[in-house]
Amino acid sequence: MSNISKELCIRLAEARRAKGFRQTELAAQVGCTQSALSMFEGGQPTKLSDETVKKLSELLEVPLIEQENVVDTSDETQLASVGIPVVHGFCPNCQCPSNVPYVVSGRLFFRPSRNIASPNGGKRCTQCGEVLEMRCPVCGAPLNDGACCAVCGSNYVTPVVPDGIDVSAYAQSRRAEIIQLRELGL
Ligand SMILES: [Zn+2]
Numbered sequence: 001m002s003n004i005s006k007e008l009c010i011r012l013a014e015a016r017r018a019k020g021f022r023q024t025e026l027a028a029q030v031g032c033t034q035s036a037l038s039m040f041e042g043g044q045p046t047k048l049s050d051e052t053v054k055k056l057s058e059l060l061e062v063p064l065i066e067q068e069n070v071v072d073t074s075d076e077t078q079l080a081s082v083g084i085p086v087v088h089g090f091c092p093n094c095q096c097p098s099n100v101p102y103v104v105s106g107r108l109f110f111r112p113s114r115n116i117a118s119p120n121g122g123k124r125c126t127q128c129g130e131v132l133e134m135r136c137p138v139c140g141a142p143l144n145d146g147a148c149c150a151v152c153g154s155n156y157v158t159p160v161v162p163d164g165i166d167v168s169a170y171a172q173s174r175r176a177e178i179i180q181l182r183e184l185g186l
């Protein structure tokens with residue numbers, strides 16, 4: 001596929017990592033070789049056929065739209081028209097129990113809960129009082145479901161944890177704490 005940008009290849013690679021797929025697994029699912037996928041992810045869109053790229057886009061839920069010229073990413077109606085589900089509000093505080101940590105390939109991510117804000121409702125987190133973010137803090141696009149912005153690939157919640165911490169152990173114990181808090185109805 002030659003008519004997509006290097007940035008979009010990289011966005012698809014980020015989405016694969018965020019979903020926890022290995023290159024070999026994903027290549028098998030879309031019917032290409034691991035090495036072709038690897039070159040594609042490295043920014044060579046012509047290494048995969050149009051059909052394969054479409055399958056990747058569907059599996060990884062990354063629409064094949066370019067950031068600047070096709071869709072105005074600050075326009076919720078346009079995003080919805082290309083299949084990016086728009087959601088409202090997340091708490092940017094990584095210590096907040098509304099954000100659930102998980103680890104993919106040694107990297108820490110936080111998946112925000114979306115039920116803490118309504119489109120017209122409060123502007124502060126009901127759990128910790130932090131001011132909610134209603135858009136991607138990096139590119140300003142409307143929010144999508146998941147831990148990362150579908151438009152620019154940034155994490156919504158920035159992990160702030162001590163250097164050198166074992167992120168898997170951290171995420172595991174933090175998830176256990178969050179489950180306890182939810183069971184207590186806090
Ligand atoms: Zn919060």
Ligand SMILES: [Zn+2]
Nearest residue numbers: 136139149152
């Ligand atoms: Zn973004």
